[in-house]
Amino acid sequence: MFATLDLDIRPGSGIGMFELGTSLWAVIDILRGLQHLFPQVEVKFDPEDSATTPVILHLRPHLDLLFSGYHQRLHTICVRKLREPHPPVILRYKDTVISSSAEPLVRVHVSRTFGPTYPGDELKYPGIWFSFDDDGVNEGFKGGITHLEQRTQEVKRIFIRQKSVDGEERDALDEVIPCPIMHGDISSAVIKIHDGVHFNFFSSPLLLQVRIGETTAQDLTIDLGPPSRVHHKEDERMTIHSPNLQVSEDDGSTDYFYNYFHHGVDFLISGQTHVVRKIIIHSNMPGSPLFQRYKRCPWQLEGKPEDDEDDSPPRKHFYEKFETIRRFLSPGEMLPSMLLDRTDEYDNITLPNSSTRLYGYDGVILEVNEASQVVTVMLF
Structure with missing residues (x-):
């Protein structure tokens, strides 16, 4: 039936x-x-x-x-x-x-x-x-x-x-004209290395600045609303690669994530100070292991301005290939990468392209799939 x-x-x-x-x-x-x-x-x-x-x-x-x-x-x-x-x-x-x-x-x-x-x-x-x-x-x-x-x-x-504008028929490859269903969604996220992320929203003049080491969990709740999920950080495996590994005083606190699946963003927050320590932005690439866990956040990676009066510094976008972004971040030789298989933690789960590579730069890590697309940006 x-x-x-x-x-x-x-x-x-x-x-x-x-x-x-x-x-x-x-x-x-x-x-x-x-x-x-x-x-x-x-x-x-x-x-x-x-x-x-x-x-x-x-x-x-x-x-x-x-x-x-x-x-x-x-x-x-x-x-x-x-x-x-x-x-x-x-x-x-x-x-x-x-x-x-x-x-x-x-x-x-x-x-x-x-x-x-x-x-x-x-x-x-x-x-x-x-x-x-x-x-x-x-x-x-x-x-x-x-x-x-x-x-x-x-x-x-x-x-x-959508109805045509000025009598011109909409093409199938055009972007959608902003409409009420999009209000409150992120229209662009400008990533500033060693600083944070500037978020712009559809149909809103609001500019939200989230800064590493300054923005608090309370600030995020006020500006973005309550997170979709609060996840306490338990995986410390990446700390073995840190060149400045320090043993902090154990006060029983644990870092935790604010997961905003509907915005395509995660924030790692210090369990001691409750200040943002890391920002993770997701591209929601179809075919990648993280597809559909997060909404696409249309990010832009901003470079250094040419001088103090440069009000439009160069940027690279989420849709550009990794080779282009790599030369933008590090014009020199190719850096080594680490292999990440996101199905390792699950039994009896296989994906056709489950492996990605992590490329680390000063202040930022890029996760790249086999099609040379950046699926996540991790700012720290």
Whole structure:
């Protein structure tokens, strides 16, 4: 027995529980709780360039969700196989059923519901259009088609995306225009080595500065809200590589992490002073071991200004290859790296690309995958 998908269509905004502009991380998190409706989810991406190319979620058999390449935001929703009964789908517009497995949606019903529009093989309206092609099989007008046959052409696919600006049609590779669902999310994070991170937010003039050695746990709670999780640090294996290893007084305190999964950021906080000691920023690269644990945080790594009057110092971005960032941080020879396999701590778990490499520089460590993409930046 299949549960019926009963979805309301909102042109330029979304459909059902899916809102345009929502992050890939948030949508997959929603889907985890809806396995009775979407038991089969397929993630498609370009493994060689998952930092900049779109990601597609196939929710078989009815929905395809396309996410923008850079900010991983829901850009386009495609509804297809409208009469497929496994599971059946009902579509509503303004509380009126416009399509079901028993009542197909045809051209004349679209015109009656949405009004007149420009002629063409597809019926296009602001924020929505209706196609009579079935997954690439052209079933548009043919020579000799009668007026009745035109009126009763069955809609095969429905596309929902943001409304165009100034009459220009949105391209599938464009980024999503900032919208209310994105308010409060990080739009960019400027990493300043030996200092901290400056966070900018969508649709907000607020600039949040988190400084290593200065910002407290209380500051983070006030500015970012309570963390998704507080995790007490137990893994001290990396300290063996520290050149300045010092034995501190054991007062029983333990360092702890503030995990902000919905922002793509972790903060390591001193158990003694409760001040930020380390900041970890995640790129959420599809195919990497940490994919979907954290939302993508679109970071920029800032270099040293050329002089005191330089107000636009050079930066490297999360989507650039490691070789480019390496030369930016250290123009000299290649530094040695350490191999990290994130599946070592788990039994009977394997991933096709579970290994990453850690490259250490003065004040920052980069975790790099096999496709030469920086998946995490650790600032200390």
